Amino acid sequence: MTGFGPLSSGLRALRPTAFGVDPSGERLARIRRSPHFADGAFVNPEGTRTRPSGGSALELAKMYFRKEDRARRAPAGPIPVHPTTYADLAKPPASGLRLTWTGHSSVLAEIDGHRVLFDPVWGQRCSPFDFAGPKRLHPVPLPLAALGPVDVVVISHDHYDHLDLPTIKALAGTDTVFAIPLGVGAHLEHWGVSADRLRELDWHESTRVGGLTLTATPARHFCGRGLRNGQHTLWASWSVAGDEHRVYHSGDTGYFEGFKDIGAAHGPFDATMIQIGAYSDFWPDIHMTPEEGTRAHLDLQGGAPHGVLLPIHWATFNLAPHAWAEPGEWTKAAADAVGQAVAVPVPGQPFEPAGDLPTHPWWRDVSPPLHRKWPVPEITPVATRDDLDLVGEG
Numbered sequence: 001m002t003g004f005g006p007l008s009s010g011l012r013a014l015r016p017t018a019f020g021v022d023p024s025g026e027r028l029a030r031i032r033r034s035p036h037f038a039d040g041a042f043v044n045p046e047g048t049r050t051r052p053s054g055g056s057a058l059e060l061a062k063m064y065f066r067k068e069d070r071a072r073r074a075p076a077g078p079i080p081v082h083p084t085t086y087a088d089l090a091k092p093p094a095s096g097l098r099l100t101w102t103g104h105s106s107v108l109a110e111i112d113g114h115r116v117l118f119d120p121v122w123g124q125r126c127s128p129f130d131f132a133g134p135k136r137l138h139p140v141p142l143p144l145a146a147l148g149p150v151d152v153v154v155i156s157h158d159h160y161d162h163l164d165l166p167t168i169k170a171l172a173g174t175d176t177v178f179a180i181p182l183g184v185g186a187h188l189e190h191w192g193v194s195a196d197r198l199r200e201l202d203w204h205e206s207t208r209v210g211g212l213t214l215t216a217t218p219a220r221h222f223c224g225r226g227l228r229n230g231q232h233t234l235w236a237s238w239s240v241a242g243d244e245h246r247v248y249h250s251g252d253t254g255y256f257e258g259f260k261d262i263g264a265a266h267g268p269f270d271a272t273m274i275q276i277g278a279y280s281d282f283w284p285d286i287h288m289t290p291e292e293g294t295r296a297h298l299d300l301q302g303g304a305p306h307g308v309l310l311p312i313h314w315a316t317f318n319l320a321p322h323a324w325a326e327p328g329e330w331t332k333a334a335a336d337a338v339g340q341a342v343a344v345p346v347p348g349q350p351f352e353p354a355g356d357l358p359t360h361p362w363w364r365d366v367s368p369p370l371h372r373k374w375p376v377p378e379i380t381p382v383a384t385r386d387d388l389d390l391v392g393e394g
Contacts, residue, residue, distance in 0.1 A: 104315070136317065177199060204218075247269055267302065280321055323367070
Protein backbone atom coordinates (compact mmCIF):
# COMPACT_ATOMS: atom_id res chain seq x y z
CA MET A 1 0.00 0.00 0.00
CA THR A 2 2.94 2.34 0.49
CA GLY A 3 3.29 2.55 -3.27
CA PHE A 4 0.32 4.92 -3.40
CA GLY A 5 2.12 7.55 -1.28
CA PRO A 6 3.88 9.44 -4.12
CA LEU A 7 0.72 9.28 -6.26
CA SER A 8 -1.40 10.75 -3.46
CA SER A 9 1.18 13.48 -2.89
CA GLY A 10 1.19 14.28 -6.60
CA LEU A 11 -2.59 14.54 -6.74
CA ARG A 12 -2.58 16.86 -3.74
CA ALA A 13 -0.02 19.03 -5.53
CA LEU A 14 -2.44 19.35 -8.48
CA ARG A 15 -5.32 20.38 -6.21
CA PRO A 16 -6.54 23.87 -7.22
CA THR A 17 -5.78 26.57 -4.65
CA ALA A 18 -9.47 27.51 -4.63
CA PHE A 19 -10.30 24.10 -3.13
CA GLY A 20 -8.75 25.34 0.11
CA VAL A 21 -7.52 22.85 2.69
CA ASP A 22 -9.03 20.50 5.23
CA PRO A 23 -8.93 21.49 8.91
CA SER A 24 -6.16 19.88 10.92
CA GLY A 25 -4.39 20.05 14.27
CA GLU A 26 -6.10 21.96 17.05
CA ARG A 27 -8.73 23.29 14.63
CA LEU A 28 -9.80 19.73 13.79
CA ALA A 29 -9.70 18.78 17.48
CA ARG A 30 -12.03 21.67 18.28
CA ILE A 31 -14.37 20.59 15.48
CA ARG A 32 -14.52 17.07 16.93
CA ARG A 33 -15.44 18.52 20.34
CA SER A 34 -18.38 20.44 18.88
CA PRO A 35 -21.83 19.26 20.06
CA HIS A 36 -22.93 19.62 16.42
CA PHE A 37 -20.32 17.16 15.11
CA ALA A 38 -21.06 13.43 15.13
CA ASP A 39 -19.82 10.35 13.28
CA GLY A 40 -17.18 12.36 11.45
CA ALA A 41 -19.36 15.19 10.15
CA PHE A 42 -21.30 18.28 11.18
CA VAL A 43 -25.00 17.58 11.41
CA ASN A 44 -28.04 19.71 10.69
CA PRO A 45 -30.65 20.73 13.26
CA GLU A 46 -33.25 18.68 11.34
CA GLY A 47 -32.94 15.74 8.97
CA THR A 48 -31.60 17.10 5.69
CA ARG A 49 -31.15 15.65 2.23
CA THR A 50 -28.34 17.56 0.54
CA ARG A 51 -28.39 16.07 -2.96
CA PRO A 52 -30.99 14.78 -5.44
CA SER A 53 -31.56 11.03 -5.57
CA GLY A 54 -30.51 9.09 -8.67
CA GLY A 55 -33.86 9.40 -10.45
CA SER A 56 -34.39 13.05 -9.64
CA ALA A 57 -30.79 13.85 -10.64
CA LEU A 58 -31.55 12.53 -14.13
CA GLU A 59 -34.70 14.65 -14.36
CA LEU A 60 -32.73 17.68 -13.18
CA ALA A 61 -30.11 17.13 -15.88
CA LYS A 62 -32.81 16.95 -18.56
CA MET A 63 -34.29 20.22 -17.32
CA TYR A 64 -30.94 21.99 -17.43
CA PHE A 65 -30.33 20.98 -21.04
CA ARG A 66 -33.80 21.79 -22.43
CA LYS A 67 -33.51 24.92 -24.58
CA GLU A 68 -36.75 26.50 -23.39
CA ASP A 69 -35.78 26.02 -19.75
CA ARG A 70 -32.31 27.47 -20.27
CA ALA A 71 -33.77 30.65 -21.76
CA ARG A 72 -35.99 31.43 -18.78
CA ARG A 73 -33.13 31.02 -16.30
CA ALA A 74 -31.45 34.22 -17.53
CA PRO A 75 -32.67 37.81 -17.89
CA ALA A 76 -33.87 38.95 -21.31
CA GLY A 77 -31.75 42.11 -21.13
CA PRO A 78 -29.03 43.81 -19.08
CA ILE A 79 -29.71 43.76 -15.33
CA PRO A 80 -29.88 47.32 -13.98
CA VAL A 81 -27.05 48.10 -11.57
CA HIS A 82 -26.66 51.16 -9.38
CA PRO A 83 -23.09 52.41 -9.91
CA THR A 84 -22.30 52.76 -6.21
CA THR A 85 -19.91 55.61 -5.55
CA TYR A 86 -17.82 56.81 -2.65
CA ALA A 87 -20.37 59.58 -2.15
CA ASP A 88 -23.12 56.98 -1.62
CA LEU A 89 -21.24 55.49 1.31
CA ALA A 90 -19.17 58.38 2.67
CA LYS A 91 -21.95 60.04 4.67
CA PRO A 92 -23.05 58.01 7.71
CA PRO A 93 -26.63 56.71 7.56
CA ALA A 94 -29.02 59.15 9.18
CA SER A 95 -30.84 56.33 11.01
CA GLY A 96 -27.68 54.48 12.04
CA LEU A 97 -28.39 51.52 9.72
CA ARG A 98 -27.85 51.25 5.97
CA LEU A 99 -27.68 48.18 3.71
CA THR A 100 -26.11 47.87 0.28
CA TRP A 101 -26.80 44.62 -1.56
CA THR A 102 -24.13 44.18 -4.23
CA GLY A 103 -25.63 41.00 -5.67
CA HIS A 104 -26.26 37.37 -4.67
CA SER A 105 -25.64 37.13 -0.89
CA SER A 106 -23.12 39.97 -0.62
CA VAL A 107 -24.30 42.85 1.57
CA LEU A 108 -22.50 45.78 3.18
CA ALA A 109 -24.25 46.60 6.46
CA GLU A 110 -23.39 49.91 8.09
CA ILE A 111 -24.65 49.53 11.63
CA ASP A 112 -24.19 51.96 14.52
CA GLY A 113 -20.89 53.30 13.24
CA HIS A 114 -19.43 49.94 12.15
CA ARG A 115 -19.18 48.31 8.73
CA VAL A 116 -19.90 44.61 8.19
CA LEU A 117 -19.47 42.86 4.86
CA PHE A 118 -21.44 39.63 4.47
CA ASP A 119 -20.38 36.86 2.05
CA PRO A 120 -18.42 39.11 -0.32
CA VAL A 121 -18.14 37.66 -3.83
CA TRP A 122 -16.48 39.94 -6.38
CA GLY A 123 -15.21 37.16 -8.65
CA GLN A 124 -16.61 36.56 -12.12
CA ARG A 125 -17.50 32.91 -11.48
CA CYS A 126 -18.55 30.95 -8.42
CA SER A 127 -16.23 28.09 -9.27
CA PRO A 128 -12.73 26.83 -8.48
CA PHE A 129 -11.82 27.64 -12.10
CA ASP A 130 -11.79 30.93 -13.98
CA PHE A 131 -12.84 29.29 -17.26
CA ALA A 132 -15.88 27.26 -16.17
CA GLY A 133 -18.77 27.40 -13.73
CA PRO A 134 -21.68 29.80 -13.13
CA LYS A 135 -20.78 33.25 -14.42
CA ARG A 136 -22.02 36.62 -13.25
CA LEU A 137 -25.20 37.89 -14.89
CA HIS A 138 -24.40 41.50 -13.96
CA PRO A 139 -21.19 43.38 -13.16
CA VAL A 140 -20.23 44.21 -9.59
CA PRO A 141 -21.63 47.66 -8.75
CA LEU A 142 -18.24 48.98 -7.58
CA PRO A 143 -14.65 47.80 -7.13
CA LEU A 144 -14.01 46.05 -3.84
CA ALA A 145 -11.43 48.67 -2.85
CA ALA A 146 -14.02 51.41 -3.34
CA LEU A 147 -16.06 50.08 -0.40
CA GLY A 148 -13.61 51.68 1.98
CA PRO A 149 -12.52 50.18 5.31
CA VAL A 150 -14.54 47.24 6.63
CA ASP A 151 -14.52 46.34 10.33
CA VAL A 152 -15.52 42.70 9.92
CA VAL A 153 -16.15 40.29 7.06
CA VAL A 154 -18.74 37.63 7.86
CA ILE A 155 -18.74 34.32 5.97
CA SER A 156 -21.74 31.99 6.19
CA HIS A 157 -20.11 28.84 4.75
CA ASP A 158 -17.46 27.67 2.32
CA HIS A 159 -19.40 27.17 -0.93
CA TYR A 160 -17.98 29.06 -3.91
CA ASP A 161 -20.85 31.52 -4.22
CA HIS A 162 -20.22 32.66 -0.61
CA LEU A 163 -16.49 32.19 -0.09
CA ASP A 164 -14.67 33.56 -3.13
CA LEU A 165 -10.90 33.11 -3.44
CA PRO A 166 -10.11 36.32 -5.43
CA THR A 167 -12.16 38.39 -3.00
CA ILE A 168 -10.57 36.85 0.10
CA LYS A 169 -7.09 37.35 -1.32
CA ALA A 170 -7.86 41.02 -1.88
CA LEU A 171 -9.22 41.39 1.66
CA ALA A 172 -6.22 39.52 3.08
CA GLY A 173 -4.19 42.65 2.37
CA THR A 174 -6.36 44.75 4.68
CA ASP A 175 -6.63 44.66 8.47
CA THR A 176 -10.27 43.55 8.60
CA VAL A 177 -11.39 40.81 11.01
CA PHE A 178 -13.16 37.70 9.68
CA ALA A 179 -16.08 36.12 11.56
CA ILE A 180 -16.46 32.58 10.24
CA PRO A 181 -17.98 29.20 11.14
CA LEU A 182 -15.82 26.42 12.58
CA GLY A 183 -13.31 24.97 10.14
CA VAL A 184 -13.52 27.74 7.52
CA GLY A 185 -10.42 29.35 8.99
CA ALA A 186 -8.30 26.60 7.41
CA HIS A 187 -9.17 27.95 3.94
CA LEU A 188 -8.52 31.56 4.91
CA GLU A 189 -5.13 30.87 6.47
CA HIS A 190 -4.17 28.88 3.37
CA TRP A 191 -5.02 31.97 1.28
CA GLY A 192 -2.98 34.41 3.34
CA VAL A 193 -5.23 35.64 6.16
CA SER A 194 -3.36 35.66 9.46
CA ALA A 195 -4.77 33.53 12.27
CA ASP A 196 -5.02 36.49 14.65
CA ARG A 197 -7.65 38.07 12.38
CA LEU A 198 -9.99 35.04 12.54
CA ARG A 199 -12.96 34.71 14.89
CA GLU A 200 -14.00 31.11 14.29
CA LEU A 201 -17.29 30.20 15.93
CA ASP A 202 -19.56 27.25 16.55
CA TRP A 203 -23.33 27.74 16.59
CA HIS A 204 -24.49 29.88 19.53
CA GLU A 205 -21.00 31.30 20.11
CA SER A 206 -20.46 35.06 19.96
CA THR A 207 -17.57 37.47 19.43
CA ARG A 208 -17.18 41.22 19.91
CA VAL A 209 -15.75 43.43 17.18
CA GLY A 210 -15.72 47.05 18.20
CA GLY A 211 -19.23 47.84 19.39
CA LEU A 212 -20.81 44.86 17.61
CA THR A 213 -21.77 41.43 18.91
CA LEU A 214 -21.69 38.78 16.20
CA THR A 215 -23.31 35.41 16.90
CA ALA A 216 -23.12 32.31 14.71
CA THR A 217 -26.62 30.84 14.65
CA PRO A 218 -27.84 27.52 13.20
CA ALA A 219 -28.70 26.94 9.55
CA ARG A 220 -29.82 23.90 7.58
CA HIS A 221 -27.31 23.36 4.81
CA PHE A 222 -23.98 21.61 4.09
CA CYS A 223 -20.37 22.40 3.14
CA GLY A 224 -17.57 21.46 0.78
CA ARG A 225 -15.29 22.88 -1.91
CA GLY A 226 -13.32 19.92 -3.25
CA LEU A 227 -14.16 16.61 -4.89
CA ARG A 228 -14.93 15.14 -1.48
CA ASN A 229 -17.51 16.61 0.88
CA GLY A 230 -16.22 15.70 4.33
CA GLN A 231 -18.61 17.99 6.25
CA HIS A 232 -15.60 19.26 8.22
CA THR A 233 -16.52 22.93 7.95
CA LEU A 234 -19.64 24.36 9.54
CA TRP A 235 -22.35 26.47 7.92
CA ALA A 236 -24.13 29.23 9.82
CA SER A 237 -26.54 32.11 9.79
CA TRP A 238 -25.52 35.25 11.67
CA SER A 239 -26.99 37.73 14.13
CA VAL A 240 -25.19 41.08 14.39
CA ALA A 241 -26.19 43.47 17.16
CA GLY A 242 -24.96 47.03 17.60
CA ASP A 243 -25.80 49.57 20.27
CA GLU A 244 -29.11 50.45 18.61
CA HIS A 245 -29.75 48.06 15.73
CA ARG A 246 -29.85 44.34 14.99
CA VAL A 247 -29.59 42.54 11.65
CA TYR A 248 -29.71 38.91 10.58
CA HIS A 249 -28.11 37.18 7.57
CA SER A 250 -29.43 33.71 6.75
CA GLY A 251 -26.56 32.41 4.64
CA ASP A 252 -27.90 29.36 2.79
CA THR A 253 -30.50 27.31 4.60
CA GLY A 254 -33.59 25.21 4.29
CA TYR A 255 -36.57 26.23 6.37
CA PHE A 256 -36.59 24.84 9.91
CA GLU A 257 -38.29 25.54 13.22
CA GLY A 258 -35.08 26.93 14.68
CA PHE A 259 -35.78 30.38 13.22
CA LYS A 260 -38.22 30.92 16.07
CA ASP A 261 -35.51 30.14 18.64
CA ILE A 262 -33.03 32.46 16.90
CA GLY A 263 -35.57 35.26 16.93
CA ALA A 264 -36.39 34.70 20.59
CA ALA A 265 -32.71 34.76 21.55
CA HIS A 266 -31.40 37.54 19.33
CA GLY A 267 -34.33 39.43 17.77
CA PRO A 268 -36.34 41.26 16.86
CA PHE A 269 -34.30 42.52 13.92
CA ASP A 270 -34.41 45.86 12.16
CA ALA A 271 -33.60 44.03 8.94
CA THR A 272 -33.12 40.46 7.81
CA MET A 273 -31.19 39.33 4.75
CA ILE A 274 -32.92 36.12 3.72
CA GLN A 275 -32.00 33.54 1.06
CA ILE A 276 -34.94 33.23 -1.34
CA GLY A 277 -33.27 32.00 -4.55
CA ALA A 278 -31.70 28.86 -6.05
CA TYR A 279 -34.42 26.63 -4.57
CA SER A 280 -35.81 23.48 -6.17
CA ASP A 281 -37.99 20.49 -5.45
CA PHE A 282 -34.81 18.50 -6.14
CA TRP A 283 -33.16 19.91 -2.96
CA PRO A 284 -36.01 21.11 -0.71
CA ASP A 285 -34.07 20.83 2.56
CA ILE A 286 -31.11 23.13 1.88
CA HIS A 287 -32.53 26.26 0.20
CA MET A 288 -35.76 28.13 0.96
CA THR A 289 -38.43 29.19 -1.48
CA PRO A 290 -39.61 32.82 -1.22
CA GLU A 291 -42.68 31.65 0.72
CA GLU A 292 -40.45 29.83 3.20
CA GLY A 293 -38.07 32.80 3.37
CA THR A 294 -40.94 35.12 4.25
CA ARG A 295 -42.14 32.65 6.87
CA ALA A 296 -38.60 32.49 8.28
CA HIS A 297 -38.53 36.29 8.57
CA LEU A 298 -41.81 36.25 10.50
CA ASP A 299 -40.46 33.52 12.79
CA LEU A 300 -37.37 35.63 13.47
CA GLN A 301 -39.61 38.57 14.39
CA GLY A 302 -41.79 36.69 16.84
CA GLY A 303 -44.54 35.79 14.37
CA ALA A 304 -45.61 39.29 13.31
CA PRO A 305 -44.46 41.64 10.53
CA HIS A 306 -41.58 43.76 11.76
CA GLY A 307 -38.48 45.36 10.31
CA VAL A 308 -37.50 44.98 6.67
CA LEU A 309 -36.90 41.82 4.64
CA LEU A 310 -34.07 42.08 2.09
CA PRO A 311 -34.12 39.13 -0.36
CA ILE A 312 -30.67 37.72 -1.14
CA HIS A 313 -29.14 34.79 -3.04
CA TRP A 314 -30.77 35.58 -6.35
CA ALA A 315 -30.37 37.53 -9.63
CA THR A 316 -26.55 37.30 -9.90
CA PHE A 317 -25.81 33.66 -10.76
CA ASN A 318 -27.84 30.95 -12.49
CA LEU A 319 -27.83 28.17 -9.89
CA ALA A 320 -31.25 26.50 -10.10
CA PRO A 321 -33.94 25.47 -12.62
CA HIS A 322 -36.46 28.17 -11.68
CA ALA A 323 -37.02 31.27 -13.82
CA TRP A 324 -34.48 34.03 -13.21
CA ALA A 325 -37.08 36.59 -12.09
CA GLU A 326 -39.18 34.18 -10.05
CA PRO A 327 -37.55 34.79 -6.63
CA GLY A 328 -38.18 38.53 -6.82
CA GLU A 329 -41.77 38.20 -8.01
CA TRP A 330 -42.66 35.47 -5.51
CA THR A 331 -41.02 37.26 -2.56
CA LYS A 332 -42.97 40.42 -3.29
CA ALA A 333 -46.23 38.46 -3.44
CA ALA A 334 -45.47 36.51 -0.24
CA ALA A 335 -44.46 39.61 1.73
CA ASP A 336 -47.44 41.65 0.49
CA ALA A 337 -49.79 38.83 1.51
CA VAL A 338 -48.76 39.12 5.17
CA GLY A 339 -48.14 42.87 5.30
CA GLN A 340 -44.37 42.57 5.61
CA ALA A 341 -42.14 45.40 4.38
CA VAL A 342 -39.71 44.15 1.73
CA ALA A 343 -36.85 46.03 0.06
CA VAL A 344 -35.91 45.09 -3.51
CA PRO A 345 -33.00 47.35 -4.52
CA VAL A 346 -31.13 46.91 -7.76
CA PRO A 347 -27.61 45.65 -7.04
CA GLY A 348 -25.53 48.41 -5.50
CA GLN A 349 -28.40 50.65 -4.37
CA PRO A 350 -27.94 51.68 -0.71
CA PHE A 351 -31.02 52.12 1.46
CA GLU A 352 -31.90 52.66 5.09
CA PRO A 353 -34.53 50.27 6.51
CA ALA A 354 -35.96 53.15 8.54
CA GLY A 355 -36.22 55.36 5.45
CA ASP A 356 -37.77 55.15 1.99
CA LEU A 357 -37.52 51.56 0.79
CA PRO A 358 -36.72 50.55 -2.79
CA THR A 359 -39.88 48.71 -3.82
CA HIS A 360 -39.99 48.97 -7.63
CA PRO A 361 -40.05 45.46 -9.19
CA TRP A 362 -37.15 46.26 -11.52
CA TRP A 363 -36.76 42.67 -12.74
CA ARG A 364 -39.96 43.02 -14.78
CA ASP A 365 -38.12 45.38 -17.13
CA VAL A 366 -35.67 42.63 -18.16
CA SER A 367 -37.77 39.49 -17.90
CA PRO A 368 -40.73 37.98 -19.71
CA PRO A 369 -43.93 38.09 -17.61
CA LEU A 370 -44.41 35.27 -15.11
CA HIS A 371 -48.02 34.16 -15.13
CA ARG A 372 -48.75 32.03 -12.10
CA LYS A 373 -50.37 32.12 -8.71
CA TRP A 374 -47.68 32.35 -6.04
CA PRO A 375 -47.90 30.25 -2.87
CA VAL A 376 -47.74 32.55 0.15
CA PRO A 377 -47.29 31.87 3.87
CA GLU A 378 -50.22 30.08 5.45
CA ILE A 379 -49.57 32.03 8.65
CA THR A 380 -51.32 35.36 8.19
CA PRO A 381 -50.49 37.42 11.28
CA VAL A 382 -53.54 39.04 12.86
CA ALA A 383 -51.54 41.50 14.95
CA THR A 384 -48.43 43.54 14.38
CA ARG A 385 -45.58 43.59 16.87
CA ASP A 386 -46.65 47.11 17.87
CA ASP A 387 -50.11 45.75 18.68
CA LEU A 388 -48.57 42.99 20.78
CA ASP A 389 -46.42 45.52 22.65
CA LEU A 390 -49.52 47.57 23.47
CA VAL A 391 -51.30 44.49 24.78
CA GLY A 392 -48.29 43.77 27.00
CA GLU A 393 -48.34 47.33 28.32
CA GLY A 394 -51.99 46.96 29.22
